[in-house]
Amino acid sequence: xxxxxxxxxxxxxxxxxxxxxxxxxxxxxxxxxxxxxxxxxxxxxxxxxxxxxxxxxxxxxxxxxxxxxxxxxxxxxxxxxxxxxxxxxxxxxxxxxxxxxxxxxxxxxxxxxxxxxxxxxxxxxxxxxxxxxxxxxxxxxxxxxxxxxxxxxxxxxxxxxxxxxxxxxxxxxxxxxxxxxxxxxxxxxxxxxxxxxxxxxxxxxxxxxxxxxxxxxxxxxxxxxxxxxxxxxxxxxxxxxxxxxxxxxxxxxxxxxxxxxxxxxxxxxxxxxxxxxxxxxxxxxxxxxxxxxxxxxxxxxxxxxxxxxxx
Ligand code: BDR
Ligand code: CA
Numbered sequence: 626x627x628x629x630x631x632x633x634x635x636x637x638x639x640x641x642x643x644x645x646x647x648x649x650x651x652x653x654x655x656x657x658x659x660x661x662x663x664x665x666x667x668x669x670x671x672x673x674x675x676x677x678x679x680x681x682x683x684x685x686x687x688x689x690x691x692x693x694x695x696x697x698x699x700x701x702x703x704x705x706x707x708x709x710x711x712x713x714x715x716x717x718x719x720x721x722x723x724x725x726x727x728x729x730x731x732x733x734x735x736x737x738x739x740x741x742x743x744x745x746x747x748x749x750x751x752x753x754x755x756x757x758x759x760x761x762x763x764x765x766x767x768x769x770x771x772x773x774x775x776x777x778x779x780x781x782x783x784x785x786x787x788x789x790x791x792x793x794x795x796x797x798x799x800x801x802x803x804x805x806x807x808x809x810x811x812x813x814x815x816x817x818x819x820x821x822x823x824x825x826x827x828x829x830x831x832x833x834x835x836x837x838x839x840x841x842x843x844x845x846x847x848x849x850x851x852x853x854x855x856x857x858x859x860x861x862x863x864x865x866x867x868x869x870x871x872x873x874x875x876x877x878x879x880x881x882x883x884x885x886x887x888x889x890x891x892x893x894x895x896x897x898x899x900x901x902x903x904x905x906x907x908x909x910x911x912x913x914x915x916x917x918x919x920x921x922x923x924x925x926x927x928x929x930x931x932x933x934x935x936x
Contacts, residue, residue, distance in 0.1 A: 626650060626651055626652055626653040627651060627652050627653065627745055627770075627873070628652075628653045628655050628739060628743055628744050628745065629646065629652050629653065629654055629655065629744070629745040629746070629747055629873075630654075630655050630656055630657075630658060630731075630732060630735060630744065630745075630746050630747070631643060631646060631654060631656075631657050631658070631747045631749065632657075632658045632659075632660060632690070632728070632732070632746060632747065632748045632749065632750065632752075632754050632755060633657060633658070633659055633660070633669065633673065633748075633749040633750055633866075634659065634660050634661065634662025634663045634664070634666075634669045634710070634749065634750030634751065635659075635663070635669055635672040635673055635676065635710060635711055635749075636662070636663045636664075636669070636672070636706055636710055636711065636749065636750070636866065637706060637711055637712075637713060637845035637846060637848065637849040638749075638849065638864055638865045638866040638867060639663075639672075639749045639750070639866045640672070640676050640711055640841075640842065640845055641842050641845065641846070641864065641866070641867045641928070641932070642747075642749055642866035642867040642869060642870045643657065643673070643676050644676065644680060644838050644842060644931070644932055644935060645867055645870040645871070645874070645927075645928060645931045645932065646747075646870050647676075647677075647680045647682055647685075647935065648931040648932060648933075648934040648935050649870070649874055649931055651873075651874060652870075652873065652874075654685050655685075655686075655735055655744070656685060656686040656687065656688060656731055656735065657673045657677070657685065657686070657687045657688070658687075658688045658689075658690050658728035658729075658731055658732060658754050659672075659673050659687065659688070659689050659690055659723070659728060659750075660690045660691055660728065660750045660751055660753050660754050661691060661692050661693060661694075661699050661701070661750075661751070661753070662701070662702070662750035662751050662791075662792065662795055663701060663702045663703075663705070663706045663710045663750070664701050664702075664703060664706065664708075664709065664710030665692065665699070665701065666689050666690060666691065666692045667689065667692075668709060668710050669689075669710060669750070670687055670688075670689035670723040671718075671719065672709065672710055672711045673687045673723075674687050674719040674721040674722065674723065675711065675716045675717075675718075675719045677719075677721060678717075678719045678720065678721050679716060679837060679838055679841055680838055680935055680936065681936050683721050686724045686731070687721070687722075687723045687724060688723060688724050688726055688727065688728040688730075688731040689723045689727070689728060690727060690728025690729055690731075690753070690754040691728070691729070691753040691754055691757060693753075694751060694753055694795060694796035694798065694799065695753060695756065695757070695796060695798040695799050695802075696798055697796075697798075699795070700785075700794075700795055702785075702791060704852065705849060705852045705853070706849060707848060707849075711845060712845075712848045712849075713841070713844040713845035713846070713847055713848030713849065714840070714841040714844040714845060716841065728754045729754050729757045729758045729761060732746070732754060732755065732758040732765070733758050733761060733762040733765055736758075736762075736765040736768050736769055737762070737764070737765060737768065739768075741767065741768045742768070742769075742770045743770055744768070744769060744770050745770050745771050745772075745773065745873065746769060746771075746772045746773075747772075747773045747774070747869050747870070747873070748772065748773075748774040748775070748776070748792075749774075749775050749792075749866040749869065750792055750795075751792050751793075751795040751796035751799060751800075752774065752776070752792070752793075752796060752799040752800050752802075752803050753796045753799045755772065755799070755803055756796070756798070756799035756800075756802040756803055757799075759802060759803065759806055760802060766806045766807060766808055767807070769808055769809075770809070771808070771809040771810070771811065772803065772808050772809065772810045772811070773810075773811045773813065773869045773872060773873060774792070774803070774810065774811070774812055774813065774869070775792060775813045775814075775818070775865050775866050775868065775869050776790055776792040776793045776800060776812060776813070776814065776899075777790050777792075777793050777800075777812050777814040777815070777886065777888075777899035777901070777915075778790045778814045778815035778816060778898075778899060779814060779816050779899065779901040779903060779915065779917065780816055780917075781814070781815035781816050781819050782815075783815075783897075783898065784815060785897075786894075786896070786897065787894075788894070788895050788897075788898040789895070789896060789897030789898050789899075790814065790815050790897070790899070793888060793897040793898075793899060794896060794897030795897070797888050797889065797890045797896055797897040798890055800888045800897070800899075801887075801888045801890050804886055804887065804888060804912055804913065805912075809914075810912065810913045810914070811872065811881075811913065811914040811916065812886060812899075812913045812914070812915050812916065813865075813868045813869050813872060813916055814899070814901075814915065814916065814917075815863075815865075816916070816917045817868050817879070817916050817917065817918075817919050818863045818864065818865040818868050819863050820863075820918075820919050820921050821863060821864050821865075821867075821868055821919060821921050821924060821925075822859055822860060822861030822862060822863055822864070822921070823846055823850060823861045823862055823863075823864050823925075824860050824861035825860075825861070827861065827925050828843060828846055828847070828850070828861075830929055831843045831846070831928075831929060831932065834929065834932060834933050836932070836933065836935050836936050837935075837936060838932060838935035838936060839932045839933060839935065842932055846862075846864070849862070850862040864928075867928055868916075868919065868924070871919075871924045871927055871928070872916065874927055874931075875923070875924070875927050878919055878920040878923050878924050878927070879916050879918065879919050879920075880916070880917065880918040880919075881914050881915050881916035881917050881918070882903065882914070882915060882917070883911040883913070883914055883915075884901055884902050884903055884905070884911050884913065884915050885901075885902040885905075885907060885909035885910060885911055885912055885913075886899050886900070886901050886902070886912060886913045886915055887899070887900045887902075887909065888900075901915055903915070
């Protein structure tokens with residue numbers, strides 16, 4: 626199995642991505658590292674524990690990480706995700722607690738302890754933890770097998786400002802650091818996730834699955850969709866983070882290109898915007914596989930099949 630660390634800020638869509646990974650024998654989750662994003666970091670760590678407990682996987686370690694972006698004031702998104710960040714199902718306070726070590730050290734130690742190239746790091750929130758790990762321990766960059774990140778946008782504008790996607794906007798300096806490192810990086814941007822809509826009929830099929838995890842996932846989406854349905858007025862709300870795990874499990878459902886992606890860190894209007902050199906009009910070298918097409922119907926089958934395996 627492919628060894629992965631999921632760095633996350635759950636988040637209803639983060640929770641569903643984590644559940645998909647938990648249900649996938651192709652993936653071995655070495656740990657969840659959490660970051661401030663949708664809600665503050667203490668809450669994202671608690672939420673990660675809730676998901677593991679719900680899925681009956683308390684042996685997977687959770688490490689809480691950075692409470693704030695590298696050099697700016699934290700922003701959160703309770704207006705989308707609710708007070709807990711994972712509103713919807715009535716999940717109990719978890720008995721499971723995060724481990725003692727900081728997420729940044731967990732990333733560094735785990736990457737150093739495993740054979741070079743063997744670890745996939747998936748980021749589902751602001752990239753603060755991974756960026757700090759790369760700064761603190763530059764030797765880990767060539768040891769990371771690949772990074773898969775939900776973040777950025779090309780033709781889809783922004784979802785938190787007119788031009789920026791939330792995860793990059795929340796910590797553009799962190800994204801900038803990651804993009805400047807020689808890492809095999811795949812970006813799963815809004816261009817993908819805005820094609821992956823959970824319509825009422827898709828949600829009904831999830832709701833029809835018997836397991837408690839699928840049930841929780843359905844009520845999470847029932848909650849978080851309300852805001853986006855109002856915002857976009859599409860036939861369903863976008864489901865962002867699960868597209869990363871979907872790509873790991875079924876890359877043939879996606880298409881993209883190796884391009885240069887740079888992040889705006891200074892402009893007040895464009896903070897966190899990703900400049901995607903799709904037509905190679907600069908001589909900046911490609912630094913990311915930027916995905917732009919997805920077979921949305923087939924990807925939903927993957928989500929249902931995986932969540933259907935969980936208790
Ligand atoms: C990203 O922002 C968060 O609210 C979601 O969990 C996702 O990671 C989408 O822009
Ligand atoms: Ca997220």
